[in-house]
Amino acid sequence: MTDPRLEFLLQSCPHLRLKTGPGDLEHYGRDWTRRWTPAPLAIALPGNVEEVQAVVRWANTHKVALVPSGGRTGLSGGAVAANGELVLSLERMNKALAFDAVDRTLTVQAGMPLEALHNAAREHGLIYPVDFAARGSCSIGGNIATNAGGIRVIRYGNTREWIAGLKVVAANGELLELNKGLIKNSSGYDFRQLMIGSEGTLGIVVEATVKLTDPPPATNVMLLALPSFEVLMQVFSAFRERLQLEAFEFFTDLAVKHVTAHGAQYPFQEIHPHYVVTEYASADEAGEAAALAAFEHCMEQGWVLDGVISASEAQAQQLWRLREGITEAVARYKPYKNDVSVRISAMPAFLAETQALISGAYPHFEVVWFGHIGDGNLHINVLKPDDTSDAEFLAQCEQVTKLLAQVLHCYDGSISAEHGIGLVKKAYLSSTRDAAEIALMRAVKRAFDPNGLMNPGKVFDL
Amino acid sequence: MTDPRLEFLLQSCPHLRLKTGPGDLEHYGRDWTRRWTPAPLAIALPGNVEEVQAVVRWANTHKVALVPSGGRTGLSGGAVAANGELVLSLERMNKALAFDAVDRTLTVQAGMPLEALHNAAREHGLIYPVDFAARGSCSIGGNIATNAGGIRVIRYGNTREWIAGLKVVAANGELLELNKGLIKNSSGYDFRQLMIGSEGTLGIVVEATVKLTDPPPATNVMLLALPSFEVLMQVFSAFRERLQLEAFEFFTDLAVKHVTAHGAQYPFQEIHPHYVVTEYASADEAGEAAALAAFEHCMEQGWVLDGVISASEAQAQQLWRLREGITEAVARYKPYKNDVSVRISAMPAFLAETQALISGAYPHFEVVWFGHIGDGNLHINVLKPDDTSDAEFLAQCEQVTKLLAQVLHCYDGSISAEHGIGLVKKAYLSSTRDAAEIALMRAVKRAFDPNGLMNPGKVFDL
Numbered sequence: 043m044t045d046p047r048l049e050f051l052l053q054s055c056p057h058l059r060l061k062t063g064p065g066d067l068e069h070y071g072r073d074w075t076r077r078w079t080p081a082p083l084a085i086a087l088p089g090n091v092e093e094v095q096a097v098v099r100w101a102n103t104h105k106v107a108l109v110p111s112g113g114r115t116g117l118s119g120g121a122v123a124a125n126g127e128l129v130l131s132l133e134r135m136n137k138a139l140a141f142d143a144v145d146r147t148l149t150v151q152a153g154m155p156l157e158a159l160h161n162a163a164r165e166h167g168l169i170y171p172v173d174f175a176a177r178g179s180c181s182i183g184g185n186i187a188t189n190a191g192g193i194r195v196i197r198y199g200n201t202r203e204w205i206a207g208l209k210v211v212a213a214n215g216e217l218l219e220l221n222k223g224l225i226k227n228s229s230g231y232d233f234r235q236l237m238i239g240s241e242g243t244l245g246i247v248v249e250a251t252v253k254l255t256d257p258p259p260a261t262n263v264m265l266l267a268l269p270s271f272e273v274l275m276q277v278f279s280a281f282r283e284r285l286q287l288e289a290f291e292f293f294t295d296l297a298v299k300h301v302t303a304h305g306a307q308y309p310f311q312e313i314h315p316h317y318v319v320t321e322y323a324s325a326d327e328a329g330e331a332a333a334l335a336a337f338e339h340c341m342e343q344g345w346v347l348d349g350v351i352s353a354s355e356a357q358a359q360q361l362w363r364l365r366e367g368i369t370e371a372v373a374r375y376k377p378y379k380n381d382v383s384v385r386i387s388a389m390p391a392f393l394a395e396t397q398a399l400i401s402g403a404y405p406h407f408e409v410v411w412f413g414h415i416g417d418g419n420l421h422i423n424v425l426k427p428d429d430t431s432d433a434e435f436l437a438q439c440e441q442v443t444k445l446l447a448q449v450l451h452c453y454d455g456s457i458s459a460e461h462g463i464g465l466v467k468k469a470y471l472s473s474t475r476d477a478a479e480i481a482l483m484r485a486v487k488r489a490f491d492p493n494g495l496m497n498p499g500k501v502f503d504l
Numbered sequence: 505m506t507d508p509r510l511e512f513l514l515q516s517c518p519h520l521r522l523k524t525g526p527g528d529l530e531h532y533g534r535d536w537t538r539r540w541t542p543a544p545l546a547i548a549l550p551g552n553v554e555e556v557q558a559v560v561r562w563a564n565t566h567k568v569a570l571v572p573s574g575g576r577t578g579l580s581g582g583a584v585a586a587n588g589e590l591v592l593s594l595e596r597m598n599k600a601l602a603f604d605a606v607d608r609t610l611t612v613q614a615g616m617p618l619e620a621l622h623n624a625a626r627e628h629g630l631i632y633p634v635d636f637a638a639r640g641s642c643s644i645g646g647n648i649a650t651n652a653g654g655i656r657v658i659r660y661g662n663t664r665e666w667i668a669g670l671k672v673v674a675a676n677g678e679l680l681e682l683n684k685g686l687i688k689n690s691s692g693y694d695f696r697q698l699m700i701g702s703e704g705t706l707g708i709v710v711e712a713t714v715k716l717t718d719p720p721p722a723t724n725v726m727l728l729a730l731p732s733f734e735v736l737m738q739v740f741s742a743f744r745e746r747l748q749l750e751a752f753e754f755f756t757d758l759a760v761k762h763v764t765a766h767g768a769q770y771p772f773q774e775i776h777p778h779y780v781v782t783e784y785a786s787a788d789e790a791g792e793a794a795a796l797a798a799f800e801h802c803m804e805q806g807w808v809l810d811g812v813i814s815a816s817e818a819q820a821q822q823l824w825r826l827r828e829g830i831t832e833a834v835a836r837y838k839p840y841k842n843d844v845s846v847r848i849s850a851m852p853a854f855l856a857e858t859q860a861l862i863s864g865a866y867p868h869f870e871v872v873w874f875g876h877i878g879d880g881n882l883h884i885n886v887l888k889p890d891d892t893s894d895a896e897f898l899a900q901c902e903q904v905t906k907l908l909a910q911v912l913h914c915y916d917g918s919i920s921a922e923h924g925i926g927l928v929k930k931a932y933l934s935s936t937r938d939a940a941e942i943a944l945m946r947a948v949k950r951a952f953d954p955n956g957l958m959n960p961g962k963v964f965d966l
Contacts, residue, residue, distance in 0.1 A: 144737055144849035145880075191688045200688060202697075203665065216940040219916075225879045226653045226662060226845045226921035228701055229929075229936045230963050231945050235664075235697035239690055275606055383688045387606035417687040418607075454681075459688035467691075474691045478678040483693050485951035490944060501692050 047104045048084055051128075055096035059134070061085040070131055071123040073116040075466060077436070082109065082123035087131045091209065091217060091248050097130055098246065098495075099215040107498045110242040112153060112181030117379055118464030120187065120241045120500055127498075130246060132183050138162045139249065147206050147223055149251040152183030159252065168254035171198035175366060183247045189239035191460035193366075196416030197258075197288045200460075202238045207251035210237055213244075213491040223251045236486075241462050242497035244490040259325040261288050263358040264333060266340070266349045267314035272390050273345040277318060278415050280339050284332040286323040293317050293412035297368045300410065304371035306363045309350045318415070319365045321358075368412055368423075375425035376432070377410070378439035382450055383459035386418040392453050393420060399445050400424075404438060419459040422446070447473035463501045471502055509566045510546055513590075517558035521596070523547040532593055533585040535578040537928060539898075544571065544585035549593045553671065553679060553710050559592055560708065560957075561677040569960045572704040574615060574643030579841055580926030582649065582703045582962055589960075592708060594645050600624045601711065609668050609685050611713045614645030621714070630716035633660035637828060645709045651701035653922035655828075658878030659720075659750045662922070664700045669713035672699055675706075675953035685713045698948075703924050704959035706952040721787040723750050725820040726795060728802070728811045729776035734852050735807040739780060740877050742801050746794040748785040755779050755874035759830045762872065766833035768825045771812045780877070781827045783820075830874050830885075837887035838894070839872070840901035844912055845921035848880040854915045855882060861907050862886075866900060881921040884908070909935035925963045933964055 052058060061070070062084045071080025083106060088094045101108050109123040111131040123129045132153030140149040146168060150159060157177040163170040172185065174192030184190070186208070190201045198204075207223040210233075220234040221227055237244060268274055271292075278290060295315050302308045324330050333351070340346035352358035384392045393411065400409055406427055413420035424442060426435045447457055447470040457463070457470045471480060484504055490496070494504055514520060523532070524546045533542025545568065550556045563570050571585040573593040585591045594615030602611040603624075610624060610632070619639040625632040634647065636654030646652070648670070652663045660666075669685040672695075682696040683689055699706060730736055733754075740752060757777050764770045786792050795813070802808035814820035846854045855873065862871055868889055875882035886904060888897045909919055909932040919925070919932045933942060946966055952958070956966055 142847070142849050144741065145847050147847075188690050189694070191690075195688065199665075202694075203661075212940060212944070214940075218941055218944075219938065220941070222916040223847050224845050224916075224918055224921075225848070226657065226876075226881045227918040227936070228650050228653075228920045228922050228924045229918050229933060230701070230703075230925055230942075231698055231706075231948060232651070232664075232701050233941065233944065235700075236693055238697075239692070239694050241692075244693075279606065383686050385604070385607050385609075385685050386687070387604050414688075419688045454684040454686075456686055456689040456691050458690045459686075460690050462690045463692055471691060474689070476681065478674060478676075479680055479682070479695060480692075482674070482680075482695065482952060486693060486948060489947035489951045 045083060047106060050104065051097070051100045054100055055093055058093050058097070059087040059089065061087065070111055070129045073114040073119060073121040075117060075119045075122065078119060078122045078124040078465065080122070080124060081126060082129045083126045085129045085131055087134050089134050091211065094130065094211045094246055094248050095215045095217065097128070098211050098213065101128065101495050102214065102493055105493065105495070107495050108246070109497055110183070110246045112184030113155060113176070113179040115176040115180040116184065116188065116462065116464060118458065118462045118466040120462050120464035120497070121184070122465055125499070132181060132248070135248065141166055145223060146254045147251050148254055149249060150182060151249055152247045153181050156180050156182060156185060163254045166254070169257050170204065170252055170254055172201050172204055175369060182250055182252070186238050186247050186250060187241050188460065188462035191414070191417060191419065193289050193291065193414065195414060196290055202235065204253045205234060205238060205250055206253050208234050208237055208247055209249035210245040210247050213493065213496050218245065241464060241500050243487060243501055244496060258288060259323045261321045262324040262330065262333065263319065263321050263352040263361045264337065264349060265309060265361045265364065266318040266320070267310055267347045268316040268318065268345065269314070269347055271316055271393055274316060274318065274415060275390055276343065277340050277345050281320060281322070281336045284336045285329070287320060287416065288323065289321040290416045291319050291365045291412065292415050293365055293368060294410065296408060296410045297412050298364060300371040301364055301367045304367060306367050307360050308364070310348050314347055317364070319361055365412065368410065372410055372423050372425055377426065378424040378435070378442060380422045380443060380446060381419065381459045381461045382422070382446060382455055382457060383417065383419045384450070384453045384455035386416070388453050388455070389415065389418055389420065392449065392455065396446060396449050399449065400442060403441070403445065417459070443470060450474065465500060468502060507545060509568060512566065513559070513562045516562055517555055520555050520559065521549040521551065523549065532573055532591045535576040535581060535583040537579060537581045537584065540581060540584045540586040540927065542584070542586060543588060544591045545588045547591045547593055549596050551596050553673065556592065556673045556708055556710050557677045557679060559590070560673050560675065563590065563957050564676065564955055567955065567957070569957050570708070571959055572645070572708045574646030575617060575638070575641040577638040577642040578646065578650065578924065578926060580920065580924045580928040582924050582926030583646070584927055587961070594643060594710070597710065603628055607685060608716045609713050610716055611711060612644060613711055614709045615643050618642050618644060618647060625716045628716070631719050632666065632714055632716055634663050634666055637831060644712055644714070648700050648709050648712060649703050650922065650924035653876070653879065653881065655751050655753065655876065657876060658752055664697065666715045667696060667700060667712055668715050670696050670699055670709055671711035672707040672709050675955065675958050680707065703926060703962050705949060705963055706958060720750060721785045723783050724786040724792065724795065725781060725783050725814040725823045726799065726811060727771060727823045727826065728780040728782070729772055729809045730778040730780065730807065731776070731809055733778055733855055736778065736780070736877060737852060738805065739802050739807050743782060743784070743798045746798045747791070749878065750783040750785065752780065752782045752878045753827045753874070754877045755827055755830060756872065758870060758872045759874050760826060762833040763826055763829045766829060768829050769822050770826070772810050776809055779826070781823055827874065830872065834872055834885050834887055839888065840886040840897070840904060842884045842905065842908060843881065843921045843923045844884070844908060844917055844919060845879065845881045846912070846915045846917035848878070850915050850917070851877065851880055851882065854911065854917065858908060858911050861911065862904060865903070865907065879921070905932060912936065927962060930964060
């Protein structure tokens with residue numbers, strides 16, 4: 043620890059835990075992307091809000107950029123530190139602080155993993171309903187930074203809907219207490235909402251008061267086989283009309299190929315082009331009858347070719363694995379990943395156009411699609427062909443992103459549904475947000491962070 | 505129309521409708537507050553977005569302040585024009601533009617009255633669930649400006665939760681298209697959310713894409729009589745645990761006195777200190793059995809003294825009138841009004857402390873409380889004593905606001921739950937928002953509106 047700036051940091055904050063070993067710099071300097079070489083100055087692991095404030099004040103004095111860091115499961119490079127930044131890891135600030143049974147809120151430190159938050163809510167007979175596959179390692183602070191979505195958005199909305207209050211250390215080191223757990227508060231600009239999704243560029247979230255709710259009713263899981271993507275919206279409408287949907291997820295035959303090769307069980311005789319796994323409330327016979335009615339209606343219309351309903355919790359998990367196992371099953375192909383969104387109604391046309399353009403430009407690419415139909419959110423995974431080098435594949439995928447960005451712009455869609463912009467999508471922000479909006483983002487960034495020390499270079503350049 | 509600036513305005517926007525008659529200036533220059541003398545320069549009534557943009561560009565050239573104007577039902581002076589501003593009324597821009605059955609969204613112009621929006625949604629078999637008494641005259645644009653809440657927040661949340669997209673004319677005349685109806689969009693700062701609740705100080709909302717949902721199940725209405733405010737939270741918990749609550753509203757014996765004097769029917773033999781009217785899902789016998797179980801549990805505990813369940817739609821309306829008729833019933837007393845919020849769990853202590861302080865300082869005041877228990881939102885109405893002059897009463901009420909602000913500060917509450925800050929509560933903003941937050945509000949205001957022409961002087965002074 044020879045950098046004199048770190049000596050100053052320890053002088054002003056004597057008990058601050060710092061890590062500077064090469065392994066730590068690499069570990070804490072990157073997220074799930076692997077495109078940048080981690081090169082942080084050091085890793086600070088504050089144990090409380092005051093230590094975070096001290097670090098931020100020091101950063102202002104010494105003009106050191108800060109990268110806030112949660113579980114680093116991000117896919118957009120939002121938590122990458124590749125330019126001598128100090129990584130401010132919240133991992134030690136991972137505790138539940140307060141539960142209120144009347145308010146139905148839980149106040150937690152920002153470094154708490156999502157799964158720990160789920161468990162803490164369950165201990166009080168309630169749930170925190172935002173959920174997705176990275177639950178074991180991602181932190182609630184990171185969820186807030188990207189307004190994380192996931193597999194239950196159709197029923198419960200995004201992270202944004204579940205945050206009743208935030209404590210944020212501002213760029214000048216002051217502590218902002220935003221909304222303080224209130225349900226109604228019409229007292230000027232809602233900076234809590236502005237912070238959500240701002241990817242650490244406006245301040246450092248140190249605490250969150252999250253809303254909890256009742257556990258869902260008993261559910262069942264149904265797997266459907268479809269002849270085409272076009273009919274998917276009809277199937278979605280038929281099910282949404284008749285059932286309380288908890289999830290409605292789509293994937294393709296290619297996804298099934300990989301996920302079954304990876305050990306998942308496939309319940310049908312034949313392979314079909316498209317699949318839906320849906321989970322729905324089925325607390326009583328009426329619920330199950332409605333599900334059967336939806337299924338039969340879709341069969342009659344020719345929108346569904348086959349289907350199976352879970353008869354047990356174990357079978358429900360098996361059906362879910364066909365969808366949730368995709369990411370892991372394709373990981374060995376070092377896939378290019380993107381998550382995009384359009385209005386639900388625009389999905390069929392958007393997918394058809396994009397698929398045609400990619401097949402035209404890169405006929406040898408294996409493209410695995412899956413996504414959250416009820417949210418207009420598609421995940422695209424392009425698998426690296428064995429005979430293409432990493433560098434060549436990366437260059438080709440950059441072209442795929444350009445192509446995606448162009449189509450998204452025509453469809454008024456978003457280049458990031460839930461992963462965030464970070465570094466990966468910064469060059470494509472203008473596909474989604476107009477120049478006037480980006481100019482206002484820069485102005486707001488300067489208003490919050492005049493020295494440009496809060497996760498600089500992420501989302502947009504100043 | 506002798507002001508040369510208006511000649512310039514008509515030159516740059518020849519078809520713009522302008523009103524300058526004294527009656528129009530008074531009518532469009534004020535809201536439901538009556539504390540300021542309207543004195544606008546003129547009233548512009550644009551018919552489309554391009555005309556709004558032309559007005560905003562003209563305002564920048566001639567440095568004329570703009571006051572956006574919807575139904576002017578506000579209670580905080582947010583739409584008051586008392587300083588030579590141009591009132592920009594959206595009342596002609598009141599049409600539905602597009603409905604999408606798959607997205608379940610309706611795109612409307614900002615001047616559409618809330619009730620017209622309700623009706624437009626119903627025509628498609630869906631509902632827009634935000635609702636409150638001013639529905640016939642308030643506009644969706646005004647609802648967005650204050651993040652309007654109302655009587656269904658416990659079930660559906662505030663206006664904020666129902667806005668999928670906004671078109672906003674920025675202070676420089678550029679059109680911002682915010683979020684474009686997307687459900688998931690993690691692409692930088694969510695300015696849609698920043699606009700909601702900003703009371704016209706950051707730009708002019710010209711269009712909104714609102715989310716719609718399924719109509720609620722069949723409901724029943726129950727009126728409960730309670731011995732004290734303290735047990736109210738127990739009653740709330742008992743009902744929330746067992747039922748899907750659509751509304752849970754509280755009021756006092758004083759409110760009942762005025763509302764029955766005004767013609768409402770009272771179903772009990774005796775007068776009780778406190779009342780709740782609650783509406784809950786009762787689609788089947790199980791729902792009604794759960795309601796009875798909640799009621800009986802509360803009776804056994806001594807938390808409830810009497811109760812009645814609606815046996816018909818007409819009776820449900822009668823019970824609701826005891827709550828919804830309060831504002832009209834006390835109007836002839838020219839009441840001082842305030843709407844405040846605290847965390848739900850803090851309500852009993854907050855109400856007891858505030859009531860004691862007001863009774864101590866002003867023992868002759870008749871104070872009518874009512875509110876939305878599920879939202880932590882209390883409305884306070886202080887009736888003007890007959891022997892107190894308007895001026896004297898106003899001065900005393902200013903003291904009441906000071907007192908409220910002090911208590912709210914201790915409870916981490918908000919000086920405005922749903923009415924907004926406007927002019928009325930500007931001096932008390934610091935009871936709710938810290939100096940650091942207010943400084944950031946000013947910085948964001950300057951970033952969005954460098955010439956200070958968007959509803960200046962509202963919420964805070966620059």
